[in-house]
Amino acid sequence: MGEGELPGLLVNEIGGKHGILHGHVAFLKKHFYLITMKEFLEDRKRMSKKVQAIYLWWHKPVIDQELLQSLPNLKVIANSGVGMDHLDLKLVASFGVKMANAPRAVSSSTADTGMALLLASARRLVEGYHIAMSSGVEYCEADILGVEVTGATLGIIGMGSIGYKIALRAKAFEMNILYHNRTRRKEQEEQAVGATYCEKIDGLLQRADFVMVVVSLTPQTHKLIGKREMELMKPTATLINISRGAVVDQEALVTALQTGVIRAAALDVTYPEPLPRDHTLLKLKNVIITPHLGIKTDKATYMITEEAVENILAALNGLPIPSEVLPS
């Protein structure tokens, strides 16, 4: 089926730096007539009527008032991840457009990223790699002495599906698990991973050897971990952030890392992304930074597209949207 029969799906581009992956195109084309931003901009008048859905791939295309105004038949925007902080939810909803994210598809791969960062920082994997790769540098134990993960305490801030999967992984590493969440998990769920609930984040920060931040970025969580929170942490503790950069006060983090307030940080997210070349965080030895690897595996990205299609089809057919996101 082609242009006339299938609903139009606007995507940023196919392939390229900010485009949907080539491997997903055939699947998307079974359900939609794909329109790239370039095609849309070249023939706005005709294309604008065709677009019924937008698939946001890695936050692109940018959704603003002008774009929303130019799409009279737009019914739904599906996001290729769980975080929706790049979208003005109230603005989109004011156009009667539904929104959805992809929480099921992302949880395992993002939890793996968190665990990988925890292990890499604890065992100084990146520093060790550089030592081993510089031929002729004699190995010196003091340069590669890490911290033990087995038996250490992990504090998880945000126990949604990603946080819970981190707890499952940490249990296998024989870690003690503390968690903080807006709503407490059921007793059976806590017991299954051996996690202890901390009603206040302060208690968690004081006791954890590793603090993993997994909350969504909202006005309430903006700079949730600041100078005060870092000062509550143990000087031997490591901060791991896999949520959004702005959940941590980055300037306070630089100071905490430079002055030994905390041992180390491992960040999959920063603000901005990427950091400017001369940013102090890039110069500190006790920091690992990865380029928002979060969900990025073949399997997770394909599952995200499947979840997006499911959400879009439900919206276009007037059915309940499995992962609908409402403006708060």
Ligand SMILES: O=C(O)C(=O)CO
């Ligand atoms: O799902 C998301 O929003 C992510 O950023 C995963 O890293």
